[in-house]
Amino acid sequence: MDGNKKVIQCKKYPITYTLVIKQVKNINMRISTKGEVIVSANPFVSLDKIDDFVSSKASWIAKHQKSMEERSHCTVFDENQLMLFGNSLKIKYMTGKYNHVSYDDKYLYVQYRTNSDPQKVIHQFIDKLCKDVFSDVAMLTCRSLSDYHIAYPQIKVRDMKSRWGSCTPAKQSITLNRKLIHYPLEFIEYVILHEFVHFIQPNHSKAFYHIIENYMPDYKKRMELVS
Structure with a gap:
């Protein structure tokens, strides 16, 4: 080339x-x-x-x-801002009777008890959001691939240094990088489909990408969403 x-x-x-x-x-x-x-x-x-x-x-x-x-120029997470689904949100802190986190298109609202660590509250929120969002996308992806009769796998979430996800067919499990939650949902959907297709094709052959393209024609554009 x-x-x-x-x-x-x-x-x-x-x-x-x-x-x-x-x-x-x-x-x-x-x-x-x-x-x-x-x-x-x-x-x-x-x-x-x-x-x-x-x-x-x-x-x-x-x-x-x-x-x-x-x-x-935007970090995915510090004490003042959080990147969530590709959007940079400013963090607003407030004390309250219980710990609670919510967000809109501009702000992440963090309510925490006076004896709580607000950063820990945010991390707990991120962990739960990862499990909920990744599970929902995985369920929809599994249903879309119903023609291949794939059993719904165990979805694991952890920090990964060099990969967005991995598939272990022998253990019927998919592991996803926790950092995915900071990036656009379209990219998350691509990564999860990518891992599911490994249950069908264990390599990155033409047949593998043919299946991905069949179910996600714009997958190449989605791959470019993360810098």
Whole structure:
């Protein structure tokens, strides 16, 4: 696979992109986790046609690069803010008679007893939310794959350093990274489907991704939601 970087000039601003020549049917474009524009095309497509394609996507590129830049400057969790389902929420603390956490599209409201640790209250809330959300998505995913007669597995949640999830067919279990809760629901759905399909195909073959694409045609876009 060869790659060469070239700069094209759009009407409003220059776009830098990495061109990768390989055997693909269409011109494909994605934004890397670092915000770089990656374009792939077969060797028979002219550079002018590729330039026109990239130029036509200028607004889309700008939008996604801005989103990734904002996300890169936002920690998933500290004492002042929490990233939940891809949204950065400011944390509002208040004391009360009991511990309780709720949220809307802007704030995470943390009520805690005076003798309680508010950070511990938040962690307990996150743990419960992970179990509830991941279980709900897993149940819906299992039902969607009913043609394959997959028995509903045990869903485990823990911190994972290098993977979003893992599947252990021999133990009929799926383990999911607790950090998933900080990212968009669409990405969580993809990861869970990915692990379920390993009960059908234990590898990452073409057949594996064919099943994923059949049930989630936009899975490649979902994969790009996490920087």
